[in-house]
Amino acid sequence: MTNSLNIEQNLAILDRMLLIRRFEEMLIDLDQDHDFGHYHLYIGEEATGATVVESLIPTDLLLTTWRNHGHLLARGTNPGRMVAEILGRVDGYNKGRGGTLHLTDREAGFLSTSGLVGGAVGLAAGAGFALKQAGEGNICVVFFGDGSLEEGVVFEAMNLASLWSLPVLFMCENNNSGAISAQEGGFPSSEIAASQISDIPKSLNINSKLVDGADVAAVHTVVTEAVSNIRSGNGPVFVEAYSERWPGSRPLWPEQATGVTQVASAWDESLLTGEHKEWIIEFDPLIRFIRNQLAEGLFSKDELFDRDRKIQTQITEARAFGEASALPDPQSALDGVFAA
Amino acid sequence: MxxxxxxxxxxxxxxxxxxxxxxxxxxxxxxxxxxxxxxxxxxxxxxxxxxxxxxxxxxxxxxxxxxxxxxxxxxxxxxxxxxxxxxxxxxxxxxxxxxxxxxxxxxxxxxxxxxxxxxxxxxxxxxxxxxxxxxxxxxxxxxxxxxxxxxxxxxxxxxxxxxxxxxxxxxxxxxxxxxxxxxxxxxxxxxxxVPTGEKIIPLASAAVKRKGVEVTIFAISRAVHTALAAAEILLEEKNISTEVVDLRTLAPLDVETIVSSVRKTGRAIVLDGGYKSFGITGEIAATIGELVFDYLDAPVMRLAAPDIPVPYSPSLESLMVPSVDQVVAKVSTMFGDSV
Structure with missing residues (x-):
């Protein structure tokens, strides 16, 4: 699809995708040294999160489920404070009370990471309701996976959003197609009787779109139009962004099966040797984006290496920040059950 | 207004x-x-x-x-x-x-x-x-x-x-x-x-709805009215001075009011329209036991709904709600032969 993004936007999206990728690669490594509860990788889906935020404004609100690192980082949260939260430390966004499954950041307008996959969608309808009441033209975006559609509250929330024309972008990331070795990890896939997920909101008169979630330009075109529609008061839009699932989650399959990304593999396929080589060539959204942008002359290889190095340094510092942060005082767990 | x-x-x-x-x-x-x-x-x-x-x-x-x-x-x-x-x-x-x-x-x-x-x-x-x-x-x-x-x-x-x-x-x-x-x-x-104007009642504040010195009935919601009716009968027929504490808020619970009433009366019975098992009557009885056991002159008693689904027929349904008579009878047993 034709790229409607300007140079600065494309570079911002590149940086976000690199940041997300390097963050999660670091996280897998971090898991070797620290015992923390869960992680669920967004690798393979970065193009969606990194691009959606390009169409938002700072006063918009966001929610997600537990495949959340990409959404938070794309929105601009601090990776060091995210590491601290994932390690349960005092400098974490939630002072170690939420962990990766419940990261929130009020300043970034990030209301919720829900551990219940459908739960975020119900809350999102409410955030949309409050934003509509306030009447300042802000919208709410909720990211959720295909599996969320299996929970009833999602249907109810979409019905309310449609009936009340709530300013909500339902950003469904369908990563259920062509999952690599799903059986090996033993992790479940969604089972939905509808032949296409986006048919479900369509039946509720919600404007529904289908897009290749690994294609930055396509996502940007669809989401920009959707956001513009929503902001104009035309009610919710549902976008189904499909992508190829990346393996790796803790505790089900805590392993980085596809290896650490080499950006040079975008032009030098001989760098790819593992069993997932063909998958990376065809579906890796980061490699695809680099390949396309190099062809269009957005940046040189040296500039790319330079950006990647800077981001890797940032991630190294983020990890050090998180690891250096103290564990909270156990007694502090008793505080803050209720708001003042 | x-x-x-x-x-x-x-x-x-x-x-x-x-x-x-x-x-x-x-x-x-x-x-x-x-x-x-x-x-x-x-x-x-x-x-x-x-x-x-x-x-x-x-x-x-x-x-x-x-x-x-x-x-x-x-x-x-x-x-x-x-x-x-x-x-x-x-x-x-x-x-x-x-x-x-x-x-x-x-x-x-x-x-x-x-x-x-x-x-x-x-x-x-x-x-x-x-x-x-x-x-x-x-x-x-x-x-x-x-x-x-x-x-x-x-x-x-x-x-x-x-x-x-x-x-x-x-x-x-x-x-x-x-x-x-x-x-x-x-x-x-x-x-x-109901007074006009701004009257805010803080949450987590129980209210003493009737003062007494020999036994306290703790109740909430509708059961408070049962407790008050029972207290009147207990005074008239058995000469028992009954305090009635309306909890008003279950969570957070006003523990201070509960224990101070028991310190004064030395006897407690908890009344509730919800189920008895694993419910608030057990919670309050346990709280009293933990905090003011030494003040008790009798075991803490409980009256609540029996552990069955709420039936439809009026005759069956009546079994679910602790009655004034039941409260009077239960409190009376806490005073042994003296009444």
């Missing part, structure tokens, strides 16, 4: 509990435009028990919002709205339907403030009707307050009278936490004098 358009707000100030809560809603919606009312049939219909009558006409469809039969999403939506700046009053028609909102209530509303380390609050009131009576059957008669009080992060309020209901409701709307406000339908039409 509520506007004239509200037909069921009475001028003599002896008003029903239902009217008192309605008055509280009028006042709170009037003074804070972020307060909205959301629920099934709360709008033009004025509520299935006419408990929201007049609000729609006064505040309009933007703030008094009828919903589809989607309890889970209605409540989830209210939580999200509260996090984003609204102060919703969300009505769940029957307390039994709380089962449909449990995930949003327990996994979202109760935990948002804590999980976000104070980043977000959930200032909302979940209002629901509970209680046994009128042959509503097993799925429309349950009193599930003990379930809710078990969850850290939720406040549970259960008024017994009109003045309390108004003051507690106003406090609930102004609270920055999820508050579940449960009214026993059998108390809806009980009247009492």
């Amino acid at each position: 509520p506007p004239d358009s509200s037909a069921n707000i009475q001028s003599d100030r002896n008003i029903t509990l239902k009217a008192a809560v309605l008055e509280a809603m009028f006042e709170e919606m009037k003074c804070d435009e972020n307060v909205v009312l959301i629920g099934e049939d709360v709008g033009a219909a004025g509520g299935v028990f006419k408990q929201t009558e007049g609000l729609f006409e006064t505040f309009g469809a933007d703030r008094v919002i009828d919903t589809p039969i989607s309890e889970s999403a209605i409540f989830g939506l209210s939580v999200g709205a509260a996090m984003a700046g609204s102060r919703p009053i969300v009505e769940v028609m029957f307390g039994d339907f709380l089962t449909l909102v449990m995930d949003q209530l327990v996994n979202q509303a109760a935990k948002v403030h804590y999980m976000s380390a104070g980043g977000f609050n959930v200032p909302l009131v979940l209002r629901t009707g509970i209680g046994i009576g009128g042959s509503l059957g097993p799925q429309h008669s349950q009193s599930l307050h003990s379930w809710l009080a078990h969850i850290p992060g939720l406040k549970v309020v259960m008024p017994s009278s009109a003045a309390d209901a108004k003051g507690l409701f106003k406090a609930a709307v102004r609270d920055n936490n999820p508050v579940i406000f449960m009214e026993d339908r059998m108390t809806y039409n009980l009247k009492e004098h």
